[in-house]
Amino acid sequence: xxxxxxxxxxxxxxxxxxxxxxxxxxxxxxxxxxxxxxxxxxxxxxxxxxxxxxxxxxxxxxxxxxxxxxxxxxxxxxxxxxxxxxxxxxxxxxxxxxxxxxxxxxxxxxxxxxxxxxxxxxxxxxxxxxxxxxxxxxxxxxxxxxxxxxxxxxxxxxxxxxxxxxxxxxxxxxxxxxxxxxxxxxxxxxxxxxxxxxxxxxxxxxxxxxxxxxxxxxxxxxxxxxxxxxxxxxxxxxxxxxxxxxxxxxxxxxxxxxxxxxxxxxxxxxxxxxxxxxxxxxxxxxxxxxxxxxxxxxxxxxxxxxxxxxxxxxxxxxxxxxxxxxxxxxxxxxxxxxxxxxxxxxx
Amino acid sequence: xxxxxxxxxxxxxxxxxxxxxxxxxxxxxxxxxxxxxxxxxxxxxxxxxxxxxxxxxxxxxxxxxxxxxxxxxxxxxxxxxxxxxxxxxxxxxxxxxxxxxxxxxxxxxxxxxxxxxxxxxxxxxxxxxxxxxxxxxxxxxxxxxxxxxxxxxxxxxxxxxxxxxxxxxxxxxxxxxxxxxxxxxxxxxxxxxxxxxxxxxxxxxxxxxxxxxxxxxxxxxxxxxxxxxxxxxxxxxxxxxxxxxxxxxxxxxxxxxxxxxxxxxxxxxxxxxxxxxxxxxxxxxxxxxx
Numbered sequence: 001x002x003x004x005x006x007x008x009x010x011x012x013x014x015x016x017x018x019x020x021x022x023x024x025x026x027x028x029x030x031x032x033x034x035x036x037x038x039x040x041x042x043x044x045x046x047x048x049x050x051x052x053x054x055x056x057x058x059x060x061x062x063x064x065x066x067x068x069x070x071x072x073x074x075x076x077x078x079x080x081x082x083x084x085x086x087x088x089x090x091x092x093x094x095x096x097x098x099x100x101x102x103x104x105x106x107x108x109x110x111x112x113x114x115x116x117x118x119x120x121x122x123x124x125x126x127x128x129x130x131x132x133x134x135x136x137x138x139x140x141x142x143x144x145x146x147x148x149x150x151x152x153x154x155x156x157x158x159x160x161x162x163x164x165x166x167x168x169x170x171x172x173x174x175x176x177x178x179x180x181x182x183x184x185x186x187x188x189x190x191x192x193x194x195x196x197x198x199x200x201x202x203x204x205x206x207x208x209x210x211x212x213x214x215x216x217x218x219x220x221x222x223x224x225x226x227x228x229x230x231x232x233x234x235x236x237x238x239x240x241x242x243x244x245x246x247x248x249x250x251x252x253x254x255x256x257x258x259x260x261x262x263x264x265x266x267x268x269x270x271x272x273x274x275x276x277x278x279x280x281x282x283x284x285x286x287x288x289x290x291x292x293x294x295x296x297x298x299x300x301x302x303x304x305x306x307x308x309x310x311x312x313x314x315x316x317x318x319x320x321x322x323x324x325x326x327x328x329x330x331x332x333x334x335x336x337x338x339x340x341x342x343x344x345x346x347x
Numbered sequence: 348x349x350x351x352x353x354x355x356x357x358x359x360x361x362x363x364x365x366x367x368x369x370x371x372x373x374x375x376x377x378x379x380x381x382x383x384x385x386x387x388x389x390x391x392x393x394x395x396x397x398x399x400x401x402x403x404x405x406x407x408x409x410x411x412x413x414x415x416x417x418x419x420x421x422x423x424x425x426x427x428x429x430x431x432x433x434x435x436x437x438x439x440x441x442x443x444x445x446x447x448x449x450x451x452x453x454x455x456x457x458x459x460x461x462x463x464x465x466x467x468x469x470x471x472x473x474x475x476x477x478x479x480x481x482x483x484x485x486x487x488x489x490x491x492x493x494x495x496x497x498x499x500x501x502x503x504x505x506x507x508x509x510x511x512x513x514x515x516x517x518x519x520x521x522x523x524x525x526x527x528x529x530x531x532x533x534x535x536x537x538x539x540x541x542x543x544x545x546x547x548x549x550x551x552x553x554x555x556x557x558x559x560x561x562x563x564x565x566x567x568x569x570x571x572x573x574x575x576x577x578x579x580x581x582x583x584x585x586x587x588x589x590x591x592x593x594x595x596x597x598x599x600x601x602x603x604x605x606x607x608x609x610x611x612x613x614x615x616x617x618x619x620x621x622x623x624x625x626x627x628x629x630x631x632x633x634x635x636x637x
Contacts, residue, residue, distance in 0.1 A: 136525050139540045139577040141610040154609040165366035205531055223412050224419060226477025226484065227525045234481050268533050338531060
């Protein structure tokens with residue numbers, strides 16, 4: 001039963017301590033240390049300096065054609081991924097196949113994105129697999145067929161791991177925002193050196209927006225959490241999005257923002273062409289950029305509010321935009337008229 | 348050589364199985380293996396699967412999803428059906444296991460909620476969840492209904508309420524999904540696999556408003572030789588239980604058995620295809636008619 005109350009999850013604006021793998025530079029620590037000594041009056045300045053920063057790369061993409069490979073290749077480098085370290089490493093590509101339907105391709109990640117990403121990571125010497133645990137359907141083979149994914153995966157000889165049914169390992173809940181003690185993670189996820197969250201950019205009728213952070217709901221196995229993954233709903237959607245992201249820190253994002261969804265997403269919304277790819281090594285920064293492109297206030301998206309300055313930055317000032325400038329590319333995505341979504345528009 | 352000889356042979360050689368080849372033993376594929384092997388009178392292999400389920404049963408009667416796990420236990424009804432499938436061979440087998448598991452099912456209950464208008468279904472009804480402490484959904488409820496009916500609890504108040512819940516979760520035009528009809532006023536889409544399981548559990552139930560028949564209609568319209576293995580199997584089992592088995596069913600199953608798929612469906616795929624090949628002599632199909 002989905003009954004989130006986003007108003008219960010007001011972003012904690014006082015939190016500035018970076019967590020979960022984000023590192024302060026020596027310079028920021030030194031600056032922060034001396035400023036802190038100057039007293040509480042300087043706290044806003046201190047916070048601005050020591051809070052984490054990240055980059056988000058933005059590229060135009062007219063469609064799902066051969067140019068995607070070059071876009072992803074250049075974008076991943078521009079986003080700061082240390083590609084030389086990928087040789088021999090295992091990379092798990094995680095598209096969104098929540099409830100695929102041939103007649104609604106704007107609901108799920110386009111297979112061309114996955115094929116292009118696989119080609120790029122393989123060119124850097126990585127071992128690439130694709131994994132997903134569809135949230136609403138138990139017949140994963142059907143999800144692959146309806147999502148147009150089965151044939152390309154077969155053609156490219158890409159192994160697919162059904163994350164709903166994979167063997168699991170237990171991981172303690174390091175995020176501690178929900179009441180869950182820990183998570184059962186598929187072995188394929190726990191053992192991957194790098195997980196690439198590859199969502200379709202969509203509006204979401206509970207959270208406002210779904211992109212790379214929420215996409216990680218799909219790494220949790222349905223066998224343990226159900227169809228839908230109702231355990232997570234009961235523990236709080238924003239809190240569990242945060243905790244799952246904290247549990248798998250070795251993530252980057254490639255967002256399919258070419259043919260998107262607006263309105264009643266993540267399932268029943270309508271197509272909206274944006275023609276972009278968003279890439280980054282910090283998921284909150286990527287998702288906050290996605291929000292700006294949809295004219296949504298990232299701070300009002302409950303899980304981004306929680307993640308801000310803990311898992312990564314969402315403030316525009318702390319996200320270095322690379323590639324295209326987002327401002328002229330932003331479009332006002334339709335959001336359903338519901339009380340819990342009315343604060344999503346920027347002031 | 349019939350098409351089912353190869354999957355039957357594979358299943359008989361590995362009746363205690365996981366979701367993928369080489370993965371840890373799990374209760375769902377092992378239960379379905381036991382039922383499929385029983386339906387083919389392969390009692391020895393069926394007993395190996397049923398014995399594993401018995402060894403995996405917890406003191407409270409529940410059966411967890413896989414070896415080494417203590418929760419979740421939504422697989423308990425499937426274990427009951429597996430043990431019950433051997434009763435036609437020997438009525439004395441697994442009686443204590445069935446009794447303890449059915450007692451557990453009867454006391455387990457999903458979380459209900461007051462009507463809010465957010466979702467279209469009646470949130471006050473209770474049945475069975477995937478995970479204890481959460482809401483009721485179509486598939487675990489259908490599994491529990493089938494298990495309780497197999498134990499003679501068809502008229503039990505819990506079974507009756509669960510049947511009401513399943514009917515309530517059917518979409519107006521027929522079919523169902525995981526268990527939501529509308530969310531925030533928007534009608535959702537049906538899917539074949541959960542609809543197959545739901546109509547199987549509802550076979551033989553009164554249908555004054557035609558909701559069950561419309562869901563069987565939905566299955567008839569949406570199953571074909573192109574349907575993937577799990578969905579095809581559950582659609583055929585459901586339709587067969589309603590006496591509406593498509594004329595092309597055997598050809599579809601034959602074609603499916605020879606189709607190469609890069610998707611590893613494990614032994615569960617073999618088990619459900621074997622069950623779908625049964626027009627009768629199968630606990631799942633005969634059960635609702637009793």
